[in-house]
Amino acid sequence: MGDTLYERLGEKPGITVLVDRIIDLHLQNPVVGPRFQHADVDRGRAMAKEFFVAGSGGPEPYTGRSMPEAHRGMNISEEEFLAVVDDMMAAMDQLGYDQRERDEVLAIAYSLKGDIIRQ
């Protein structure tokens, strides 16, 4: 496999499957599922795919809102943030990604914490 995280995630087809799995887990997760009841989940899936593509070194830009803008007014807690990150790691585990890729996604996700919680 190539060396960018984008390539190692399986490029767009891999990221599409991964993001769909992550969001399916969020919807079933009692800690964060209720947050998505009134959200536009189709847009969320599309934007999260773009975000993963752009954030992992892929060729296409992210056209969605900034992380503070997207989560403003939600007052997301640390517990909710951790639940979302746990779903990302569970999805990667289920789909057979290696530790290296899991660690890189974890580091990127964690780096966004201050832009997402308590906005």
Ligand code: HEM
């Ligand atoms: C690293 C963690 C996270 C990332 C990378 C992330 C990423 C995103 C992205 C890309 C969007 C779409 C923005 C747009 O529509 O322009 C979004 C929307 C959303 N996120 Fe997050 N998010 C994270 C954590 C969370 C957490 C912890 C929650 C709450 C429990 C959450 C709840 C939502 C909701 C409800 C929306 C839809 C908002 C709306 O429809 O207006 N996110 N997120």
